[in-house]
Amino acid sequence: MTRMLALVGAVFFLSACTSLVEKGDKLYEQGMYQQAAEFYQQALNEDATDVEAQQRLNQARYKIIDRGLIEVRMLRLAANQVGAADKLEAILRNQSSWHIEAMGAQAATQSEEIRYAEQFLRTQAKDLASSTYPDKFRWFEHKYAFLVANAQLTSLLTGYQQQLSEQATNKCHTLAEQVQGQRFFLKQLAQKYCSAWGVSPTFKLDQRDQSRYRSIVFNKQLQLNTSKRRAHQQLIDGALRELKDQFQQSIWYSPFGDNVLNLTITADVDYQRNSIQKQQEKRYLVKELRLDPNDKSKQVEVDIERVYIYPQTHYHEEYSARLSYSGQLATMQFANQYIDSKNNRTVSHSADFEEAELTPRTAKFLDQTGAFSDYLKHLTQGTSEELTKLWANQYCQNQYAQNSTENVLRCARVAPDDDYVNSWFERQFGIDYKAMRTLYGA
Known part of the structure; x- marks a missing residue:
């Protein structure tokens, strides 16, 4: 009896997985490769040894890459170099994550688009290196890391590092000079920023942060x-x-x-x-x-x-x-x-x-x-939500406060998408708060 129940359970399990694969196949036949891949992945999540689901998943992913490369070409021909580079970077990242390589005609198309993207990257790198925003260059490196590697431009970008380091060092010292009194959040930003560029400044701060609390006391009635x-x-x-x-x-x-x-x-x-x-x-x-x-x-x-x-x-x-x-x-x-x-x-x-x-x-x-x-x-x-809301009310509303820089950074901790926050970061570093946080943990 136990053996029979186990057999019935196995048949039901396999039929469920087959159903997912069949759903994926129908979508695949309709050219809906992304949706088909999701069903194949679900089947693999239920049975990691399902060879058929893995094969179908790889086929769908190759089709996704094919379609993506067509989109890259269309964007390039429309003179949308940024869009083409972004899409090509996403394709290369997916290939790495999926552990698959382009083959045959697909590989030839991909190589051709990488060659076109190479010139765009060279021009962008040169322009960014000569700007006053070294962090914009660093974000460019992060954003197109796979494309840079595939275009073999790593040494080219490395050649700009001395020039960028000098600019960043100046930015670091400018930040450090502002870190005094009650600017505790600015200190955190300056420490992470300067450390990332290999600079060790000194700061002058008060011993206590008047904006925050060190303890909570309950009065019970x-x-x-x-x-x-x-x-x-x-x-x-x-x-x-x-x-x-x-x-x-x-x-x-x-x-x-x-x-x-x-x-x-x-x-x-x-x-x-x-x-x-x-x-x-x-x-x-x-x-x-x-x-x-x-x-x-x-x-x-x-x-x-x-x-x-x-x-x-x-x-x-x-x-x-x-x-x-x-x-x-x-x-x-x-x-x-x-x-x-x-x-x-x-x-x-x-x-x-x-x-x-x-x-x-x-x-x-x-x-x-x-x-x-x-x-x-x-x-x-x-x-917790109420505490966050009160902090935002205190520091995200008063945009013209005397200590505006510190208020920006206080606000950023709870409202990273706030225009007040991002406009300040873009003026100071050339990139928004989320990009800064990705680069430096700011």
Whole structure:
């Protein structure tokens, strides 16, 4: 039986994989090679030994490259040299990732397009090296790394490094001169930038960062009117640890921060349970022998209704909680609250009478600690997002602040796509923030 089940499972598994391959084949026949490749890849994810799926995947990928090379040629003929180079770079990266090489006519077309791209790369490299933005050149090297290698232009680009290094060194010293006082984020950028270009400047900074906080202190205001008070306190302590962790993982925290965040935690919990005793009736039937009304000499069995009376306890529970935290971050309110209540009615009795089909019944009371745990989760969820939002409100809105450079870098940490951020980086380095972060981890 076990062997049969294993066989059925194997057949089902193989049929599922075959289905994915068949779906891929249909798309392949329609010329939808990218979508077909995705189905072949799914089949391989389910069975890495599926030789047919691997073969089909390679075929689809060769077709993707064929089509890509046609697009490269069309872009080049349309005088879109940048678009052609970008597309050709993507093809070369895919080939490396897929572990496949162009062959035959495809290889000839690819080589031809690389030769055309070579002249574009040479011109671009020369122009960028003579500009005042050495990082633009470095981003160019990163962006077209595979194309540069295939066009055998590595030595050409290396020849510009001395000239670029001199420009970058000057940029590094300019940044370093601005690192003073409260410019802690500028220091981080300057350190990474200068280190990448082999420069070791010195900085003059204050000891404490006035924009951030080194610790968080909780002021608990608890009114726990419940028999589960101890359990509630333990849950509150756990929630405070969670709040502390989220705060210390946020951008507002720094061991060099100058401030202490005072957060007031309020928890008002009220639980009431009332009970009343009630007499409950349960009617049931018993069989008894009675004289047969048609023949007094005989007895017949008849159903007799009886009543069993027993006591029940009826409970009514009311549970309510009002939770909140509040504090000041910079000049902004950092706060949240959650309010909820529950009502429950339940019954218990100890009657145990089989003839009336009665067994003891236990009251089902509210799970106070479970409910309170859920309430606390509602209170603390989204805290990280709120901290990020408050930081953005503080440093991404005031674009004309006196310390604008530091504000740009503060804003960049939470809003890398902000126009305010990217326009500053493009003016300073010739590339946007994401490119700088890729090159230098800025």
